[in-house]
Amino acid sequence: MQRPKPPRVFVTRQLPGEALARLGAFTTLRVWEQPLPPPREVLLAEAREADGLITLLTDRVDEPLLAEAPHLRVVSNVAVGYDNIDVAACTARRVAVGNTPGVLTETTADFAFALLLGLARRVVEADAYVRAGRWKTWDPSLLLGVDVHGATLGLVGLGAIGAAVARRARGFGMRVLYVNRRAKPELESELGLERVDKATLMAESDFVSLHVALCDETRHWLGREELATMKPGALLVNTARGPVVDQAALEEALASGHLGGAALDVTDPEPLSADSLLSKLPNVLLAPHIASASHSTRGRMASMAVDNLLAALEGRKPPHCVNPELFP
């Protein structure tokens, strides 16, 4: 009797850690080895043959791709966010979608706070100043920043990452406001948070940090109007998704001096061009979408993505499934 063929899986990039070696034992594995994402035609060609895909947020999985992928049973994203995937289209075609929540919460919150501190206290500018040989003396007016302790932090979104940032802010003696679809009374009493409306958050926060998923409701959530209502000199931190902010409006608010600065791990588009206005403004701190990038967290994300994929290939509900209704 012929043995059943192992399922065929395409992985859109090499992943850190041992997870892919584990996957190789159960599947016919193809891995895109280049540093840049596979071009669309490569992704389509691979999807045509694949039972499963492991994707990154740079890979678009949409109806045209699904329409050409008759064997596809699972798309496992190595990210907590999945705005690169048309989940409704996947569900309609009974393709399971997995993501990697939880493991990256604390690592991402660490980085959001690193950006907040770095922007407030001008850490990158200070480093460049010393390296350029400009440090001649102790100067009472040199590289003055703003205090973090005692300031007001406005959190947009109080999911797991927002709450982890709130815990850090509490350690810094900050007042913490939040907006969120649902009230979180337990977190309010545990961490002393105040739920406010958008206008109050904008008017009272010295720092605004974004922690919402990208969807129709949150696209350009921070637009020209909202930016105008932010406290003069306030600082923005974005570790969520670039399109949550209207970037042209943000550039204006930064260039005009209304906003004190922005620290952005995510931009719209990504990658951000070195010629963009944001890349040239001195009050902007930039990072290339690395908030979850610690050795251990990226290894755990890869491992979770493999677990999600293998479960779906075996007909089980992935441990972290975005469309669990496929597994009643």
Ligand code: GLV
């Ligand atoms: C990264 O942005 C993620 O969604 O995990």
